Amino acid sequence: MCPKSGINVRLRGKPRRKAYMSKILTVDDDKELTNALKLYLTSLGQLVEVCDNGEDALQLLSSFDYDVIILDWSLPGISGHDVCKTFRERGGQTPIIFLTGKEHVSFLETALDSGADDYMVKPFEVRELFARIKTLLRRRSGTYVPELKIGNLTLKPESNLLITTSSEIRLRVKETALLEYLMRHPNRTFNAQQLLNAVWPSDSEGTTNSVRTWMNLLRRKLESIGQTDLIKTISGSGYMIEDKEA
Incomplete structure (x- = not known):
């Protein structure tokens, strides 16, 4: 159970195979959630970095390249919405998936208007998150090529x-x-x-x-x-x- 969101990140079974490596930045102050995501995505061959606030996220994004950003809406200090908006204003093109406990359509509209590419409501199935990550990577590169x-x-x-x-x-x-x-x-x-x-x-x-x-x-x-x-x-x-x- 993740303490901030009160959700279960269900890691059912073992992954069938390792996927090709992508570099993923996960931004969320729920450490149990980010640890679970890092464990699962790393087991699939991904390179995962974690930070717990918007200020550090913007610093990392200004210094390093990532393939996908997983971004919580409600962060201490600088909100996920403001991180996304600032990153896009600076010219950042990396795909962004928002995680939030808010289901109202107005939040979805605000997230997409700020520059997000996708949006998942907690609780969620981690395998669905990874499926969406792969979709964004295919969209960005044109296609997914396992070999x-x-x-x-x-x-x-x-x-x-x-x-x-x-x-x-x-x-x-x-x-x-x-x-x-x-x-x-x-x-x-x-x-x-x-x-x-x-x-x-x-x-x-x-x-x-x-x-x-x-x-x-x-x-x-x-x-x-x-x-x-x-x-x-x-x-x-x-x-x-x-x-x-x-």
């Missing part, structure tokens, strides 16, 4: 498998996350700081040196299957995967 392919290389993020026409290797979770991010954004260059922001939690002890270390480990794995030149280093800019068919 990523470039040339003769296939990455299966849910199982950390990297497959070519003649071989198959299993990656570590962080190696998968780095490779997945670059493959989902082909022909774009990302420096170490950008990759740190995208793949590591903001409260982790990771540094740009951590990114370079994991990138070297990933490249060794790629070399072992004949993919030496897959990740290109652009001098003075960062890392890129080229996809001529993209």
